[in-house]
Amino acid sequence: MKKLVVIGAGMASGRMLEHLFDADPAAYEVTLFNAEPRGNYNRLMLSPVLSGEKTYEEIVTHDEAWYADHKVTCRFGEKVTGIDRDRKVVIGEKGEVAYDKLVIATGSNPFIIPLPGHDLEGVIAYRDLEDTNRMIDLGAQPDAKAVVIGGGLLGLEAAAGLRLRGVDVTVVHIMGHLMERQLDEAAGYLLRKSLTEKGIKVMCKANSKEILGEDGKVRALLLDDGTELPCDLLVMAVGIRPSTALASEAGLAVGKGVHVDDQMVTSDADILSLGECVEHNGAIFGLVAPLYDQAKVLANTLLGKPDTFVNKEVSTKLKVTGCDLFSAGDFAEGETREDIVFRDPARGVYKRLVLEGNRIVGAVMYGDTADGAWFYSHIKDATDVAEMRDTLIFGPAFQGGGTADPLAAVAALPDDAEICGCNGVCKGTIVDAIKGGAGDLPSLKAQTKASGSCGTCTGLVEQLLELTLGDSYAAPAAQPICACCDLTHEDVRRLIKSKELKSQPAVWQELGWKTPNGCHVCRPAVNFYLLADWPLEYQDDLQSRFVNERKHANIQKDGTFSVMPRMWGGITTPDELRAIADAADKFKVPTVKVTGGQRIDLLGVKGEDLPAIWADLNRAGMVSGHAYSKGLRTVKTCVGTDHCRFGTQDSTGLGIKLEKLLWGSWTPHKVKLGVSGCPRNCAEATCKDVGIVCVDSGYQVGVAGAAGMDVKETERLADATTEEEAIELTTAFIQLYRENAKYLDRPYKWVAKVGLDWVKERVVDDLDSRRALVERFEISQSVYRKDPWADHVENERKRYAPLADLTLEAAE
Amino acid sequence: MSWIDIGSIEDIPLRGARVVKTPRGCIAVFRTGLQEAYAVSDTCPHKGGPLSDGIVHDRKVTCPLHNWVFSLETGQAQGADEGAIETFPLKVDGGRILLDGTSVGNKSAA
Ligand code: SRM
Ligand SMILES: Cc1cc2nc3c(=O)[nH]c(=O)nc-3n(C[C@H](O)[C@H](O)[C@H](O)COP(=O)(O)OP(=O)(O)OC[C@H]3O[C@@H](n4cnc5c(N)ncnc54)[C@H](O)[C@@H]3O)c2cc1C
Ligand code: SF4
Ligand code: FES
Numbered sequence: 053m054k055k056l057v058v059i060g061a062g063m064a065s066g067r068m069l070e071h072l073f074d075a076d077p078a079a080y081e082v083t084l085f086n087a088e089p090r091g092n093y094n095r096l097m098l099s100p101v102l103s104g105e106k107t108y109e110e111i112v113t114h115d116e117a118w119y120a121d122h123k124v125t126c127r128f129g130e131k132v133t134g135i136d137r138d139r140k141v142v143i144g145e146k147g148e149v150a151y152d153k154l155v156i157a158t159g160s161n162p163f164i165i166p167l168p169g170h171d172l173e174g175v176i177a178y179r180d181l182e183d184t185n186r187m188i189d190l191g192a193q194p195d196a197k198a199v200v201i202g203g204g205l206l207g208l209e210a211a212a213g214l215r216l217r218g219v220d221v222t223v224v225h226i227m228g229h230l231m232e233r234q235l236d237e238a239a240g241y242l243l244r245k246s247l248t249e250k251g252i253k254v255m256c257k258a259n260s261k262e263i264l265g266e267d268g269k270v271r272a273l274l275l276d277d278g279t280e281l282p283c284d285l286l287v288m289a290v291g292i293r294p295s296t297a298l299a300s301e302a303g304l305a306v307g308k309g310v311h312v313d314d315q316m317v318t319s320d321a322d323i324l325s326l327g328e329c330v331e332h333n334g335a336i337f338g339l340v341a342p343l344y345d346q347a348k349v350l351a352n353t354l355l356g357k358p359d360t361f362v363n364k365e366v367s368t369k370l371k372v373t374g375c376d377l378f379s380a381g382d383f384a385e386g387e388t389r390e391d392i393v394f395r396d397p398a399r400g401v402y403k404r405l406v407l408e409g410n411r412i413v414g415a416v417m418y419g420d421t422a423d424g425a426w427f428y429s430h431i432k433d434a435t436d437v438a439e440m441r442d443t444l445i446f447g448p449a450f451q452g453g454g455t456a457d458p459l460a461a462v463a464a465l466p467d468d469a470e471i472c473g474c475n476g477v478c479k480g481t482i483v484d485a486i487k488g489g490a491g492d493l494p495s496l497k498a499q500t501k502a503s504g505s506c507g508t509c510t511g512l513v514e515q516l517l518e519l520t521l522g523d524s525y526a527a528p529a530a531q532p533i534c535a536c537c538d539l540t541h542e543d544v545r546r547l548i549k550s551k552e553l554k555s556q557p558a559v560w561q562e563l564g565w566k567t568p569n570g571c572h573v574c575r576p577a578v579n580f581y582l583l584a585d586w587p588l589e590y591q592d593d594l595q596s597r598f599v600n601e602r603k604h605a606n607i608q609k610d611g612t613f614s615v616m617p618r619m620w621g622g623i624t625t626p627d628e629l630r631a632i633a634d635a636a637d638k639f640k641v642p643t644v645k646v647t648g649g650q651r652i653d654l655l656g657v658k659g660e661d662l663p664a665i666w667a668d669l670n671r672a673g674m675v676s677g678h679a680y681s682k683g684l685r686t687v688k689t690c691v692g693t694d695h696c697r698f699g700t701q702d703s704t705g706l707g708i709k710l711e712k713l714l715w716g717s718w719t720p721h722k723v724k725l726g727v728s729g730c731p732r733n734c735a736e737a738t739c740k741d742v743g744i745v746c747v748d749s750g751y752q753v754g755v756a757g758a759a760g761m762d763v764k765e766t767e768r769l770a771d772a773t774t775e776e777e778a779i780e781l782t783t784a785f786i787q788l789y790r791e792n793a794k795y796l797d798r799p800y801k802w803v804a805k806v807g808l809d810w811v812k813e814r815v816v817d818d819l820d821s822r823r824a825l826v827e828r829f830e831i832s833q834s835v836y837r838k839d840p841w842a843d844h845v846e847n848e849r850k851r852y853a854p855l856a857d858l859t860l861e862a863a864e
Numbered sequence: 865m866s867w868i869d870i871g872s873i874e875d876i877p878l879r880g881a882r883v884v885k886t887p888r889g890c891i892a893v894f895r896t897g898l899q900e901a902y903a904v905s906d907t908c909p910h911k912g913g914p915l916s917d918g919i920v921h922d923r924k925v926t927c928p929l930h931n932w933v934f935s936l937e938t939g940q941a942q943g944a945d946e947g948a949i950e951t952f953p954l955k956v957d958g959g960r961i962l963l964d965g966t967s968v969g970n971k972s973a974a
Contacts, residue, residue, distance in 0.1 A: 228878070232898055388937050391922070569879065572919035572926035572933075595879040599917035599928040607928055611914040659914075855882035855893060855961075856870035858970050 056080035056354070057142045057151040059132045059298065064327030064343040065157035066092035066113055071351035073122050079355060082124045083149050085142070088180055089129035091119060096340060098184045099371050102213030108181060135302040137320060153322055153354060156299055156310060160292040160328040160338075165201070169263030174270035175286045178210045183287075190285045191217025198222075199273045199283040201260055203230040205370060207289035208243075211252050212372040214287075222253040222281050224273065229256060229557070234368050234379035236568070238395070238402050239418040241557035245400075246375050294329045294336055309336045314360045316350040326350045332363060339366045367428045369421070378424035381414035381431040382406070389413065394445045396420075397562045398464040403445055404568070410438040423447035461539070461547060461563045462515045469550045471516070472509045474810070475501040482513060486520040493517070511543040534573035536565050541577060541794040548581050554589045556582065556596065570596075577795035580682065583718060584790050587832035600680035603852070604840045605662055608655065615641075615654040615665055617674035618715065621689040621707035621727075622650030631672030639665050649686035649724070651677055663849045666841035675715075675839035682796075683718045684725075684786075687711040688736065692729030692746065701746035703729035706775055710782060716837040717829070720793040720802070723786060738766050741799045742782050751778040755785055755811070756803040764800055767808050770816045784815045784825035791828075865953060867962035868970060873899060874959065881916040881925070887969035891952060892916035893961065894936055896923050901961055902936035903954040909947035 058065050061084050072080065084091075090112075097111040119126050127144055134143040141148045162177030164170055176183050187210065190196045196219045200211045203225030211221045223230075229240030230247075244254050261276040263286060272282045294309035305311040305319035309331030316324050326346040328337050337343060342363055352359035367380035394403040401419035405412055405427065411434050415427040426447060430437060437444055465471075467480030477500050490496045496513060497504045503513045517525045532538050539547070544563060553559050559578050560570065570578065579596035594602045605613035617632070632652055636644050642656040657665055666676075678685060689707030693699035707727040714725075726737030727744045737743030739759035743766045745752045750773040754766030769785060772778040785799075788811060793802035803811060814821045844852075876882050876895040883906055884891045890906035892915050902923065906916050913929030923936045933942040939951040953964035 227898075236897075389923075568922050571921045571924075572931065575919060575921065595877055595920065598919065603917070607914075607917060609911070609929065611912065611917075659917075850875070851877070851880075851882070854885050854890075855875060856868075856963075857885040858868065858870075858963075858965070858968060859885050859887055 053081045054152040057083045058155045060157035061086035061092045062159045067347035086128045087131045099209040103216040156325040157327045158295040158329045161295045163291045172265040172270045197283045198285045200287045202289035224258045237557040238561045242418045315353045378417045378421035380428045392445045398460040410436045472502040477502040511540045536567045554586045606680045612656045616677040616679040618677040619651040635668050663845045667845045676841045684714045687725040689727045690734035699729035703727045721798045753781050756800040758800045784822045787825040787829040866965040868965040879920040903952040905950040
């Protein structure tokens with residue numbers, strides 16, 4: 053009998069031996085080495101062992117009896133240290149064995165990020181039974197804490213298992229969403245939500261800096277933003293590397309993995325290889341399905357039967373109970389492809405198919421994965437789906453009818469969700485009233501007060517009518533934001549608040565967006581609503597902003613930009629003017645103009661020069677004037693008591709105070725203020741969004757003026773006796789506008805919708821409400837009251853330069 | 865084709881763009897997915913707007929000047945607008961962005 057030696061008793065070689073013994077039990081006399089002190093078990097099932105759903109005994113694939121039956125010489129717990137190809141022997145820790153044929157099936161090694169402290173006791177990977185037992189032991193400890201680095205398949209299975217064992221777990225992931233290689237943002241959002249519900253903490257975009265220890269044992273993970281996450285065990289699950297050391301030392305051809313041909317033969321005709329340690333046609337492997345195909349081919353090659361390995365698409369499922377997730381094929385790469393997206397917010401379902409021509413090339417689904425296998429088979433078979441394209445996403449059971457329900461978002465709200473914020477009316481109350489006979493909006497208003505005040509919840513109330521009464525209710529058509537969704541601006545605003553949606557993927561998913569990531573109309577609006585409602589939690593997304601706000605300058609018709617530094621209250625100094633003049637010279641600015649907003653505009657600056665000119669202006673103490681923003685623009689002032697013979701109060705001083713308080717804030721549309729020193733009104737305060745006219749007895753605060761496309765005088769919000777009170781009223785008004793108005797409504801349009809009385813109730817009459825508004829304004833300013841120019845000079849500079857310049861190369 | 869490495873995919877923000885200067889003029893490279901990018905002419909056929917400054921959604925871009933929308937895959941204007949931008953072969957391999965040198969007029973690459 054010929055001698056076969058196998059290095060590694062893992063899943064791939066185990067399956068290969070089964071094929072071999074089935075086909076011809078007498079062909080080879082087998083010696084099997086394994087570094088782990090045991091034979092072949094189902095590695096995939098370590099996760100159920102960790103979570104307690106299975107025991108190790110239940111996942112053993114080949115037990116002692118199996119090896120004995122097939123007369124396999126087992127050398128378990130013994131590492132192979134070398135291969136001598138000239139003498140055709142394998143060198144184990146306890147001695148040599150000669151071979152006629154050799155199979156390398158060493159699998160892969162977990163990658164350990166070489167962070168400072170990675171060699172501390174308590175830093176482990178997740179690969180074998182030893183790692184699993186370490187985690188199980190931790191669960192037996194009271195108040196145990198663990199950190200898992202890596203939000204991929206393995207990391208999440210580790211975290212879920214640890215959590216089920218009662219451990220306090222935090223997952224630290226470097227990318228913006230979980231499992232980014234298998235999932236897109238929307239599915240990643242749903243996954244994160246269900247993990248969070250299970251009590252697992254998830255931190256995305258988190259960079260690990262150092263592992264901190266105490267007496268040689270891990271104590272905490274330190275992130276680069278200074279956060280410390282205390283832990284007793286740190287699991288690194290950041291990827292695997294083919295285990296190729298033996299093969300390369302033996303002089304075999306090795307790239308990313310051990311090179312094999314279609315018959316699984318390496319560069320040495322007597323040495324074969326399979327599993328995660330190989331590289332085939334440039335591909336390496338991390339899932340078990342293709343390895344089983346390799347096992348069959350390798351067994352046939354050993355028996356001299358012709359066979360060929362073909363690498364097929366793979367599918368992934370996350371084995372975490374309650375997280376129903378499926379991903380197959382290629383959904384993130386490729387050209388000329390189309391998406392079909394289906395969302396059912398009420399059931400937390402998301403499905404996305406990626407088509408290329410008439411074939412499905414990728415599928416991602418979350419929440420309802422029943423059709424996963426069906427889609428997967430079409431991917432593998434490259435089925436032509438042209439015929440069933442329209443209904444494809446509904447799966448094999450589709451019988452006709454049934455599209456996404458625009459009412460689903462409202463249907464999914466719990467009964468105690470607040471629908472009408474003004475009057476504190478929740479969904480249950482409204483539905484009860486409808487069932488009790490209030491069949492239209494006016495009678496509902498009369499009975500419950502819902503939608504009776506500012507009216508922004510009217511759309512939601514109508515949807516509740518439709519939902520409760522069914523077809524018998526004909527809702528007046530409301531304008532959705534854009535073709536991406538069925539909801540109005542007002543409804544989206546209210547649902548963001550009541551459902552506590554804190555990211556764009558959350559909005560797209562929960563509110564049933566029909567496109568993968570919105571469009572140029574809805575994205576800026578949704579980005580604003582999120583940052584206005586959740587200033588601390590939501591991170592502003594520059595890519596959802598119009599170019600002016602993304603590049604902090606106004607784009608001109610020739611693609612150049614204008615640069616306008618702030619001049620607080622219209623006051624400047626000789627030094628500032630010199631710096632502006634120097635910058636104009638240095639950057640060859642074609643036009644320098646005094647604007648209608650009491651400051652100076654440098655027009656015609658090249659996009660590439662922006663960071664440099666900002667840096668110069670910053671150095672002279674100037675900051676961005678936000679002349680491009682839906683936010684605070686200018687506070688125009690007159691000279692007031694400082695110089696003017698008629699001035700009653702320090703209008704310039706108040707204007708500067710207001711501008712220093714309000715600058716940097718984002719609002720639904722631009723906001724401009726004016727402060728005049730007396731009713732002669734030289735600062736044109738009575739046509740501003742907020743205009744203050746100083747009088748002998750104090751300050752007249754007016755709001756909702758206009759002097760652009762419409763011209764309209766301000767309406768009196770209140771009279772204030774002190775400067776502090778005038779400032780408080782102004783701030784509260786702007787915060788109320790920010791929290792409630794539709795994106796791109798100037799204050800005068802919004803006030804016309806909600807009524808000045810409604811505004812007064814909240815800003816003037818109710819002192820607690822006023823104070824709360826001011827407080828929320830300040831919370832938001834703690835994030836946004838900073839100079840975006842300085843920030844971009846420091847952090848975003850390279851975005852303004854070309855990615856590459858190929859004209860230089862060509863000239864050489 | 866002659867692939868030229870023009871940078872890492874991480875150098876472009878997700879749903880953002882960067883410009884590449886070439887002998888054939890400015891080309892805009894758009895990142896539409898974690899490992900997905902497209903190269904098209906940076907100049908809008910309407911009135912010359914810089915497309916790299918537009919908002920990117922799905923595999924489309926909206927021109928920042930007058931909101932024409934272009935498919936980054938075919939270069940065709942969408943909806944009622946008529947016109948097209950040139951597209952250039954590009955691939956992302958192992959996180960690197962490779963642009964076809966020949967089609968952008970790079971002589972040393974040809
Ligand atoms: C620079 C300036 C004109 C000037 O040279 O004086 C100006 C320039 C522009 N204005 Fe203005 N407005 C300027 C003062 C005004 C004023 C007067 C004022 O602020 O006292 C008004 C009337 C008051 C008002 O705000 O309504 C004004 C009403 C508008 C409007 C109409 C807004 C409306 O809701 O009716 C627009 C269009 C818009 O915002 O949608 C607009 C839009 C614009 C834009 C941003 C057009 C655009 O989108 O490209 C212009 C940018 C030019 C550029 O490339 O820099 N500009 N614009 C003024 C800058 C003031 C500043 O220092 O920040
Ligand atoms: C927790 C967990 C969950 C997983 N879940 C899934 C899943 O759901 N779906 C899926 O498709 N895949 C999953 N995988 C991946 C799957 O387990 C692997 O793809 C598969 O086990 C690889 O098989 P292999 O035979 O190549 O390597 P392995 O199974 O790792 O076997 C290699 C063996 O070789 C031994 N060895 C290495 N070097 C030497 C040496 N020098 N001398 C002697 N012995 C040596 C090792 O000790 C090891 O026992 C999971 C993996 C883990 C760790
Ligand atoms: S507002 Fe009155 S006080 Fe001020 S400059 Fe004009 S006229 Fe003079
Ligand atoms: S220049 Fe692009 S749309 Fe007008």
